Amino acid sequence: GAGVSQxxxxxxxxxxxxxxxxxxxxxGHTALxxxxxxxxxxxxxxxxxxxxxxxxxxxxxxxxxxxVRPEGSVSTLKIQRTERGDSAVYLCAxxxxxxxxxxxxxxxxLTVT
Amino acid sequence: xxxxxQPEDQVNxxxxxxxxxxxxxxxxxxxxxxxxxxxxxxxxxxxxxxxTGDNLVxxxxxxxxxxxxxxxxFHLKKPSALVSDSALYFCAPHPFGNTGKLIFxxxxxLQVKP
Numbered sequence: 001g002a003g004v005s006q007x008x009x010x011x012x013x014x015x016x017x018x019x020x021x022x023x024x025x026x027x028g029h030t031a032l033x034x035x036x037x038x039x040x041x042x043x044x045x046x047x048x049x050x051x052x053x054x055x056x057x058x059x060x061x062x063x064x065x066x067x068v069r070p071e072g073s074v075s076t077l078k079i080q081r082t083e084r085g086d087s088a089v090y091l092c093a094x095x096x097x098x099x100x101x102x103x104x105x106x107x108x109x110l111t112v113t
Numbered sequence: 114x115x116x117x118x119q120p121e122d123q124v125n126x127x128x129x130x131x132x133x134x135x136x137x138x139x140x141x142x143x144x145x146x147x148x149x150x151x152x153x154x155x156x157x158x159x160x161x162x163x164x165t166g167d168n169l170v171x172x173x174x175x176x177x178x179x180x181x182x183x184x185x186x187f188h189l190k191k192p193s194a195l196v197s198d199s200a201l202y203f204c205a206p207h208p209f210g211n212t213g214k215l216i217f218x219x220x221x222x223l224q225v226k227p
Contacts, residue, residue, distance in 0.1 A: 003156075004156075031213050033213060033214065033215075035215075035217075040219070041219060041220075042117075042203050042205075042217030042218050042219050042220050043157070043203075043215075043217045044217070045214040045215065045216070048212060048213040048214055050213070055212070055213065056212040056213065056214060058212075058214075059214065091156075091157070093157075095213070098212070098213030099145060099164075099207065099213075101147065101159040101162055102147075102159070102213075102215065103159065104149075104156045104157040104158075105156060106155070106156045107156065
């Protein structure tokens with residue numbers, strides 16, 4: 001079956017611009033997660049959705065980052081006024097419930113110039 | 114603060130030999146424990162998990178992991194390594210509670226030589 005998909009696969013943007021990253025989870029998975037992976041590091045948790053609501057957004061680094069999941073399926077991670085330090089691979093994952101194994105998408109590589 | 118330690122940046126083994134990738138964690142409560150593998154240019158893949166019960170859990174591709182509560186460790190093992198096992202391995206506790214997040218270590222690169 002189809003796995004988690006993320007678009008775009010690569011995004012290059014200028015400092016100060018706004019970007020949106022999309023995640024399409026596995027059908028039927030109620031839990032959805034965003035992580036950020038910098039070079040040479042493990043993934044760092046950003047936000048967890050249960051259904052349409054953000055159940056844990058403790059990993060969002062500041063108020064420039066925001067995510068939505070309006071219909072409980074597709075999610076969009078939004079970054080305002082991008083900074084060079086935001087450059088990383090942004091990973092999306094989904095799972096049946098919050099205690100099940102998470103299935104990861106291929107990631108979106110964001111480069112802020 | 115909750116954390117994961119994978120003390121070896123890289124583990125080198127010869128094909129056919131047993132391998133161990135170490136993981137210790139500092140997470141409150143009784144976390145669920147996961148191992149993931151990341152192949153070059155591919156996404157993170159689930160290998161195995163420990164929830165409760167037998168301290169030795171078996172997973173994909175012949176991997177297994179041993180949970181030790183007193184040492185808060187969850188070491189990944191395989192009796193006989195393959196060259197195709199070469200990849201980046203992550204230990205990831207899942208704190209018990211309302212969050213769904215995984216806490217990842219920095220990862221250990223496994224290099225299996227023919």
